[in-house]
Amino acid sequence: MITYEWLYILAGSAFAVWAALSLKDGRWGNAAFWALLSASFLLGSHLSDLANGMLVLAMVGIAGLGGLKRSDPPTTTPEERQAHAGQLGNRLFIPALVVPLTAVAGTLFYNYTPLGETGLFEARRETLILFGIGVLAALVGAMAWLRPPLLAPAQEGRRLIDSIGWAAILPQMLAALGAVFALAGVGDIIGGVARGVIPEGSIFLTVVVFALGMAGFTMIMGNAFAAFPVMAAAIGIPLLIQQYGGNPAVIGAVGMLAGFCGTLLTPMAANFNIVPAALLELKDQNGVIRQQVGTAVPLLLCNIAIIYVGAFWLWS
């Protein structure tokens, strides 16, 4: 049976290659960071919780001290890229499309044919595993088609992962923060406060408070990922799902999108709202946010309606 462990070995190997190439490039901080992440993927299942915790602290230490830098591995020049793009045309999009197609078509095929009964994939893990298979297929196909130097995909991948840097593990770290928050009872505390505000038994008002809470927390923290574990533990799971029996998939997915409406409204989300204002040399630093308010607010109302209808009406 193919499990997530296989994916961890694949990803761990990729991080190991990036660590080795960084080392060869003399970028010690990058090499150490990707080597530790690789160790987490390859060995994490066999290490103690404390050892995994120490791995986390070490990675955060490197990132916190500014040890991760952008890199510039050998690649093609803009002129060469322009020439290739002209020659290859829209076919360039095909390898990128192979990945989602493999995953979606594969998932549907696996679940609606007898293949699903073979237990080839770990239960409920098939989509991400098929995503991994899609990546390998796209990579092999693109290598055969474009015939680049053998190390090119590794080097190009390193260029991109180094441009993302420490942010590559931020979502995973925020999920871990959510788990620690849950252990410490943060959700219960905020949930207790929320329960005091919402009239008992009003599903609609609970949905409203959940969505507004997602947007509000996102505006404060500048990041819907940070807000989600808190609001899910406070209102989404205990009230909407456990008490009122709502559909978890709708509450999770649309709750996150309610948070994205908050991202459109806050200068704390600097990458999306402040950086472009600077890039475009706008006189008003909040000019981009001003243009987003008129879309974000009605869309937040739509999300409230979608959660209410999708999670409760259509579900029951």
Next chain:
Amino acid sequence: MNYWPLAGIAIVVLGFALRFNPLLVVVSAALATGVLAGLDLLAVIEALGKAFNDNRYISVTWIILPVIGLLERYGLQQRARAVIEGMRGATMGKLLVAYLAFRQIASALGMKDIGGHPQAVRPLVAPMAEAAAVKTHGDLSEEARDEVKAMAAATDNIGLFFGEDIFFAIASILLIQGVFEAAGYPLTPLQLSVWAIPTAICAFAIHAWRVLAFDRRLGRAQR
């Protein structure tokens, strides 16, 4: 009730506001929250290590980077620019609506890095929108030009945010999956990502309508 664990949220807010490294902020918040809730520091580190380890699948998605990087080596970004440039000739409103659709669809298919402010908005979308607006409405004031450029940036953000979650192998979807699984509600990424579709349609309808209304308003302001 002990309200001290809420200090963790305060640390996140303050740390992000003061522009400390976000990883550092998140881990400090986790350690502080656990200790303030009365847990032993080592136990908090163990809990953090276990949770990080259990959520590794969120970061698995980076294995796609060699494919994207390889395609970029052969001009993926340049090809995407050519597609955007092909939208030229229309009015500002139509141009931005077309870009919104392009950005949403590309993100929904997992290509969220074609587009973006430094790569597409500054060099392409904003200047093209400005040129189209000047062509239809005549010379514009400095303020109006800024509004057009800001609308181009806003369109990029909205197209990305309300397209990307339709793609299941993305951090936000996997984060939802992780949080719900830890709470005892196992879901598949696909179950979650289909529920991003209604919001994506609403986002397109609302923002497209606003962009077209903005174009008409600019026309009235000029007369």
